[in-house]
Amino acid sequence: MTTARQVIKCEAAVAWEPGRALVIEEVEVAPPKAHEVRIKTVATGVCHTDWEYLYETHKGMKSRPFPLVLGHEAAGIVESVGPDVTTFSPGDKVIPLFLPYCGECERCQSPKTNHCRKNWENAQVGVLADGTSRISCKGQQVYQFLGVSSFSQYTVVPDTSLAKIRADAPLDKVCLLGCGVSTGYGAAVKAAKVEKDSSCVVFGLGAVGLAAIMGCKVAMAKTIIGIDINPEKFEKAKLFGATDCINPRDFSKPIQEVVVEKTNGGVDYALECVGSPVIMSAALESTTDAWGMCVIAGWTETESISVLVEKLLMGRTLKGTYFGGWKSVLDVPKLVDDYMDNKLKLDEFITHTRQLNQINEAFDLLKNGKSIRTVIYLRGPQETDGPSYAT
Missing domain, CATH: 3.90.180.10 (Medium-chain alcohol dehydrogenases, catalytic domain)
Structure with missing residues (x-):
């Protein structure tokens, strides 16, 4: 009936x-x-x-x-x-x-x-x-x-x-x-437009962050650092393409300083996938001057981010992304096709x-x-x- x-x-x-x-x-x-x-x-x-x-x-x-x-x-x-x-x-x-x-x-x-x-x-x-x-x-x-x-x-x-x-x-x-996979994946390949042989750091290794790592891998980034306070997520991050994983609790100094030292000046791309203003600031400060880009994909609505203006004046870009930049009705069927063609996990x-x-x-x-x-x-x-x- x-x-x-x-x-x-x-x-x-x-x-x-x-x-x-x-x-x-x-x-x-x-x-x-x-x-x-x-x-x-x-x-x-x-x-x-x-x-x-x-x-x-x-x-x-x-x-x-x-x-x-x-x-x-x-x-x-x-x-x-x-x-x-x-x-x-x-x-x-x-x-x-x-x-x-x-x-x-x-x-x-x-x-x-x-x-x-x-x-x-x-x-x-x-x-x-x-x-x-x-x-x-x-x-x-x-x-x-x-x-x-x-x-x-x-x-x-x-x-x-x-x-x-x-x-x-x-x-x-x-x-x-x-939601989650499209947002993180798009943050890397559409919003940041990660380039081949570049260096990347992803803050937060939930579904959005892991998808961002996957996007960096698909874009053929050379260095992909995953950051999370839960080390149980590191094995999964490496499955998606992370080359290194860092737990901020293992260090006495701010995590952005750890990233800058590890990458000899900062990464080309930082992707924030937590939704924390403090981590957003850290992500920006982990990028190199002159061309570093920080993309915020983590969700929060009413909080403010603290940005040292000099960090932007020295050539960094700070931008946000919503649903990874995908035009929803048009692009989601294409992402389904990519999954069916084994191009997307x-x-x-x-x-x-x-x-x-x-x-x-x-x-x-x-x-x-x-x-x-x-x-x-x-x-x-x-x-x-x-x-x-x-x-």
């Missing part, structure tokens, strides 16, 4: 208030309206940003309205489409996107940026174009995180925030391209898999530094691409 134009009841992990563990609830997902698509979510990654908005809204994060369904790094299958949707059909494999691409605005037309603002302000406060969410629970509206909310078995997103991907792509792997980021009712365990793994990415399966094996339920 078709579910099109019907309200769908399903399970979702609901955040009822900040600082409180997620609760698995039965929710109602309304049909898509004009220029919207309803998706059957198959798999979703658990990103550090999800955890921060739940537990650290007071630390550099803008507040979001609650109750809220988190999740923004996912892949699924189109269940139905709303009026005026012309580029998607039921059964299409898709990746929902927190960054839109309308293809019509000045920013979409420009090669200089990927910062489309279609429905942007509404998405930041958890609603779609008409100012409401499509998810409700116990008679109450539940807000959609960044317009996505992938911790729900069904969700509705704008058709400008959705990438159609090839039919043979494994959804439990390519879901990672919805994804499987290696996945350290754990869990089911939806184990979502809080996935958060604990992330918080305790035990996981790089935990992939959450939102359905039984018969409803997916056949994922393995590894632990």
Whole structure:
């Protein structure tokens, strides 16, 4: 029996208030309206940003309205489409996107940026174009995180925030391209434009940082230094291409001084993948003068960075990147192709898999530094691409 134009009841992990563990609830997902698509979510990654908005809204994060369904790094299958949707059909494999691409605005037309603002302000406060969410629970509206909310078995997103991907792509792997891997990889190859035989340092060896290391490796950098206070991540970093790994706690001097000494004056490229203003400053100061570049990919919203002006006057460049610089709808399918052609690693980021009712365990793994990415399966094996339920 078709579910099109019907309200769908399903399970979702609901955040009822900040600082409180997620609760698995039965929710109602309304049909898509004009220029919207309803998706059957198959798999979703658990990103550090999800955890921060739940537990650290007071630390550099803008507040979001609650109750809220988190999740923004996912892949699924189109269940139905709303009026005026012309580029998607039921059964299409898709990746929902927190960054839109309308293809019509000045920013979409420009090669200089990927910062489309279609429905942007509404998405930041958890609603779609008409100012409401499509998810409700116990008679109450539940807000959609960044317009996505992938911790729900069904969700509705704008058709400008959705990438159609090839039919043979494994959804439990390519879901990672919805955020972390694309951001870090793009920080290196698109934002920094790392050059062959250059020297690089990557601060933070989570999924974003490891993807940045992968990007430096693909760009054929000669020296790639990974920095993290958790040495258990060093083996994984070297798998992705790091030539050296440093734990700042092993030194009494600031880490930027260690990097400058190790590289005889500083690196060509520094990529900050933590979201800490202190580390952002350290990353900039680890670069060489004259041409050193620091790219900030780590996420924080309300904090300020301290920059010694002389560091910039001496020729360094400090820049930020959002979603790695990729034009979301256009570029994500190409990244999927690269993965399918063995040009891009994804499987290696996945350290754990869990089911939806184990979502809080996935958060604990992330918080305790035990996981790089935990992939959450939102359905039984018969409803997916056949994922393995590894632990």
